[in-house]
Amino acid sequence: MFRNLGGSGAEQVRVPDAEAAVREMKPIDAKERLAMLDAIEDEGLAWFWATDAEGQLTYLSHGAMSVFDPSRKVIGEKLNALFETATDGTGEGRDRPLSFLLSKRSKIVDQPVRVLAKGSGGDENVVWWSITAKPQFDKNDAFVGYRGSAKDITDEHRERRDSSRMAEYDSLTGLANRHRMNRRLTATLTAYRVEKRSCALMMLDLDRFKQVNDTLGHPAGDELLRQVSQRLERIVPEGSEIGRLGGDEFQVMIPDMDDRGELGDLANRLISMISQPYSIEGSRAIIGTSIGIAIAPYDGIEPNELIKASDLALYAAKGGGRGQFRFYSNDLKESAEDRREIEEDLRDALTRGELEMHYQPAVDSKTHQVKGFEALMRWDHPKHGPISPGVFIPIAEDSNLIDALGEWALRQACEDAAQWPGELTVSVNVSAQQFVSDTLPTVVENALSNAGLPARQLELEITESVFMGDVNATDAMFRKLSRLGVKLALDDFGTGYSSLAYLRRAPFDKIKIDQSFVRGCTQDGNSSAAIITAIISLARAMNMVTTAEGVEAMDELEKIAQLDADMVQGFIFSRAVPQADVLEKLGTGEMRYEPVGPARHRADRxxxxxxxxxxxxxxxxxxxxxxxxxxxxxxxxxxxxxxxxxxxxxxxxxxxxxxxxxxxxxxxxxxxxxxxxxxxxxxxxxxxxxxxxxxxxxxxxxxxxxxxxxxxxxxxxxxxxxxxxxxxxxxxxxxxxxx
The missing domain is CATH 2.40.10 (Thrombin, subunit H)
Structure with missing residues (x-):
C-alpha cells in the first residue's frame, strides 16, 4: 500500500502506508510470548512472581528460586515471610514497609527489599531485590492477588550503602564521623525535648598522642587511634554513639543518662582503660585522656550549646592536669578566659622574674634527718596570685614553653643546691616532653657546670610516661644521663601502668611511692599498706631507694617507717619553701625536721x-x-x-x-x-x-x-x-x- 503525497504525473511520490503495514503484521502467539519471557528470566534480566488473594506466593521464576534453600517450599509461603523492607544503608528506613503496601493493596514500584534467603547471616551474603507489582482484580472487582517482577540489586545496594557509610563514618576507626554525630545529636535533642528526656555528651581528647606520632610515626599513630576506638566500644553503655571528630578527638553521646555519679564512674573507667599500655609494631606506647562532660537539658538545650559546654569542660580537664574528667559548670567560661590569659603571661613570666623555685625536704623515715630537697616551681602571678604548677605546667606543655621552663628550673635548682652544706641532693622534675629532647643531656651538663654542683647531688625525677615513646630512643637517653653521673628517680610509682620490664631496663636509683597509696594506709580494710610493702620489697631487691610522698598524719608516718620506706616527704615535716627559708634552717646546723601534724589521717574534707x-x-x-x-x-x-x-x-x-x-x-x-x-x-x-x-x-x-x-x-x-x-x-x- 502507498500514499500519494501530492503533485501530478511523474512528480507523484509514493511511500509505504505504515498503518496498513501494521495491520498486515501477524500477532505474537502465546507460545512466542512465553518463550520471550523465559529468555528474560533465564538471562536474569528480570524475574516474575505472583500471589493469591491471601498473599501466598503462587509463582516465582526459576532463577529467583535459586537464592532460597532447595529444601524450602517457597511456593505457598506468605510474601511477607520472604522479604523485608530495605533501609537506606544508615539504619534509618526511608521506604514504606512492604507489609503496609500489601495490606493497602497498593501498587508497588521499585521497592527495595531484603531477601530472607539461605546463608544471609553475614552482611556480604545478604541479597537485595527491587520488586514491582500491580494488584489484580477479577471482573467483579474482587482482589485476586499480585502479579509482578523482581530484579537483583545487591551490587547497587552495597555500593549505595558503602557510599553512605563513607559519608557518615570515619574511614580509619569505623566510628561515626563529625557529620553523623552532629546529625544524631540534633535529632536526639529535638526528640528528647518533647519527651522530656536527658542526654549526656562526653568530649575526649588524647593526652600525649602527638608524642606517639612524632616518635613512632604516623602509621603507628593511626594504629593507636584504631585501638583506642576498640577500647571505647567495649566500655561505653549499649545504645551510645561513639564518634571520632578528627585527629585525636572523640565524642560519646549517651542517651537517657543524667546521673553524674554514674557518668563520673564511666569517665574514670574510660581514663583507666585508655591509659593502659598499647603494643604497636613491637613498641610500647602509653597515652592518657581528658574528658569533658555536659548533660542536656541541664547544660544546654540546643546541640551547639551542649557541644560548647562539653568543650569547655574538656578544656578545664586538660588545664587541671590531664588524665581527669570535668563536668560543665557556669564558671568554666571565665576559667577558659583565665587559661588563655595565663598562657599569654607565661611567655613573659621568666623574663619578668615571676617564677621561683621552692624546696620540700625528703627526710629519713626513722631518724628524720634531711637527705635532700625536691625542687618545685612556683609562679606568683601579678593579677591572679599564686598559680598551681598543676595549672601552668600543662599549659606550658601545650604551648611549647616546657623546654624553656625546664632548662630554667634545672639551672636555678643547681645554683641553689650548690649553697647547701654537705652533700644534700636536689631533685628536679623532668617532663616527658623534655625527656625526648636531644638537648636534655647538654642542658643538664651546663646547669651542673655553671653551678659547680657535683653530678651525684642532682636527681632527675621522671614519670612512667617517658616509656610511651620509641624504646631505642628512650634507652639511649637513659645511657646519656647515666654517663653524666646524675641520679634517676621514678616518680609517682604505681599510678600509671608500672612494668618490671622498664624498671629492669632503666638505671633508676630511687622509686617514689605516690601519695594516693599513703592516704588511708592505716585504715582497716585498706590495701594500700600491702601495695606499699610490695613496692618497697621490689625496690630493695633492685638496689633502689624508696621515698613515700604526701605523708601528713602521725599514724601515716609511723606506718611508713614500720614498712621500712627509706625516706618521707610531706606536710608533716614541711611544705615546699623558698631558698631563703632552706638556708636559714640549714644555717643553724640542725639537719633534723620535727614532724608536726594530726594524730590520725582524716578523710578528705x-x-x-x-x-x-x-x-x-x-x-x-x-x-x-x-x-x-x-x-x-x-x-x-x-x-x-x-x-x-x-x-x-x-x-x-x-x-x-x-x-x-x-x-x-x-x-x-x-x-x-x-x-x-x-x-x-x-x-x-x-x-x-x-x-x-x-x-x-x-x-x-x-x-x-x-x-x-x-x-x-x-x-x-x-x-x-x-x-x-x-x-x-x-x-x-x-x-x-x-x-
Whole structure:
C-alpha cells in the first residue's frame, strides 16, 4: 500500500502506508510470548512472581528460586515471610514497609527489599531485590492477588550503602564521623525535648598522642587511634554513639543518662582503660585522656550549646592536669578566659622574674634527718596570685614553653643546691616532653657546670610516661644521663601502668611511692599498706631507694617507717619553701625536721567559706558553708535548729541536697546528707542530680539550660506559707535577724 503525497504525473511520490503495514503484521502467539519471557528470566534480566488473594506466593521464576534453600517450599509461603523492607544503608528506613503496601493493596514500584534467603547471616551474603507489582482484580472487582517482577540489586545496594557509610563514618576507626554525630545529636535533642528526656555528651581528647606520632610515626599513630576506638566500644553503655571528630578527638553521646555519679564512674573507667599500655609494631606506647562532660537539658538545650559546654569542660580537664574528667559548670567560661590569659603571661613570666623555685625536704623515715630537697616551681602571678604548677605546667606543655621552663628550673635548682652544706641532693622534675629532647643531656651538663654542683647531688625525677615513646630512643637517653653521673628517680610509682620490664631496663636509683597509696594506709580494710610493702620489697631487691610522698598524719608516718620506706616527704615535716627559708634552717646546723601534724589521717574534707541557701518548708535562709564532704556539711548562721530537722541545702546551679541536722550548737549545725555527693572531677563535689529544666518550665519558667546562681522552684511551689521557724544570724558581724 502507498500514499500519494501530492503533485501530478511523474512528480507523484509514493511511500509505504505504515498503518496498513501494521495491520498486515501477524500477532505474537502465546507460545512466542512465553518463550520471550523465559529468555528474560533465564538471562536474569528480570524475574516474575505472583500471589493469591491471601498473599501466598503462587509463582516465582526459576532463577529467583535459586537464592532460597532447595529444601524450602517457597511456593505457598506468605510474601511477607520472604522479604523485608530495605533501609537506606544508615539504619534509618526511608521506604514504606512492604507489609503496609500489601495490606493497602497498593501498587508497588521499585521497592527495595531484603531477601530472607539461605546463608544471609553475614552482611556480604545478604541479597537485595527491587520488586514491582500491580494488584489484580477479577471482573467483579474482587482482589485476586499480585502479579509482578523482581530484579537483583545487591551490587547497587552495597555500593549505595558503602557510599553512605563513607559519608557518615570515619574511614580509619569505623566510628561515626563529625557529620553523623552532629546529625544524631540534633535529632536526639529535638526528640528528647518533647519527651522530656536527658542526654549526656562526653568530649575526649588524647593526652600525649602527638608524642606517639612524632616518635613512632604516623602509621603507628593511626594504629593507636584504631585501638583506642576498640577500647571505647567495649566500655561505653549499649545504645551510645561513639564518634571520632578528627585527629585525636572523640565524642560519646549517651542517651537517657543524667546521673553524674554514674557518668563520673564511666569517665574514670574510660581514663583507666585508655591509659593502659598499647603494643604497636613491637613498641610500647602509653597515652592518657581528658574528658569533658555536659548533660542536656541541664547544660544546654540546643546541640551547639551542649557541644560548647562539653568543650569547655574538656578544656578545664586538660588545664587541671590531664588524665581527669570535668563536668560543665557556669564558671568554666571565665576559667577558659583565665587559661588563655595565663598562657599569654607565661611567655613573659621568666623574663619578668615571676617564677621561683621552692624546696620540700625528703627526710629519713626513722631518724628524720634531711637527705635532700625536691625542687618545685612556683609562679606568683601579678593579677591572679599564686598559680598551681598543676595549672601552668600543662599549659606550658601545650604551648611549647616546657623546654624553656625546664632548662630554667634545672639551672636555678643547681645554683641553689650548690649553697647547701654537705652533700644534700636536689631533685628536679623532668617532663616527658623534655625527656625526648636531644638537648636534655647538654642542658643538664651546663646547669651542673655553671653551678659547680657535683653530678651525684642532682636527681632527675621522671614519670612512667617517658616509656610511651620509641624504646631505642628512650634507652639511649637513659645511657646519656647515666654517663653524666646524675641520679634517676621514678616518680609517682604505681599510678600509671608500672612494668618490671622498664624498671629492669632503666638505671633508676630511687622509686617514689605516690601519695594516693599513703592516704588511708592505716585504715582497716585498706590495701594500700600491702601495695606499699610490695613496692618497697621490689625496690630493695633492685638496689633502689624508696621515698613515700604526701605523708601528713602521725599514724601515716609511723606506718611508713614500720614498712621500712627509706625516706618521707610531706606536710608533716614541711611544705615546699623558698631558698631563703632552706638556708636559714640549714644555717643553724640542725639537719633534723620535727614532724608536726594530726594524730590520725582524716578523710578528705573541703574547708569552704561561702554563702549558700538553706530551705526549710517555704523559707530560704542564707548561711555560711564551712565544711563539705561527700556525706555531710557544717553550716553557720541559724539558731534554734533542733537535731533531726529536715533541711534542703542549695549548692547552686540546681543542686539541691536533702539533709538532716545531726548536731546543733549555737549558730552551727552539722548536716548529714540523704544521698552522698559525688566527685566533680576537679577535686570538688557535686550532686548526682539537679533540678530539671523541664520541671522549671512546667512551673512557668522558660525552657533553658540551668543558669548560674542559687535558686529552687519558683514561688508558689513550696507548699502553704508558714512563719519562719529559725533565727538567722550574720556570723561575720554578730548580728541576728528573723528569717
Amino acid at each position: 573541703r574547708t569552704l567559706f561561702r554563702r549558700v541557701s538553706v530551705i526549710h518548708e517555704n523559707h530560704h535562709y542564707t548561711v555560711m558553708l564551712r565544711d563539705l564532704s561527700r556525706s555531710g556539711a557544717r553550716i553557720e548562721g541559724l539558731v534554734d535548729v533542733p537535731v533531726g530537722t529536715q533541711l534542703v541545702l542549695d549548692l547552686g546551679e540546681g543542686q539541691l541536697v536533702v539533709c538532716t541536722v545531726v548536731r546543733s550548737q549555737d549558730a552551727t549545725q552539722g548536716l548529714s546528707f540523704e544521698e552522698p555527693l559525688v566527685s566533680d572531677g576537679a577535686g570538688g563535689l557535686c550532686t548526682r542530680h539537679r533540678v530539671s529544666p523541664y520541671m522549671l518550665a512546667s512551673a512557668g519558667m522558660p525552657l533553658q539550660a540551668l543558669p548560674a546562681g542559687n535558686y529552687s522552684m519558683p514561688k508558689g511551689h513550696g507548699g502553704p506559707h508558714t512563719a519562719p521557724r529559725f533565727m538567722q544570724v550574720d556570723v561575720s558581724a554578730g548580728s541576728a535577724r528573723a528569717g
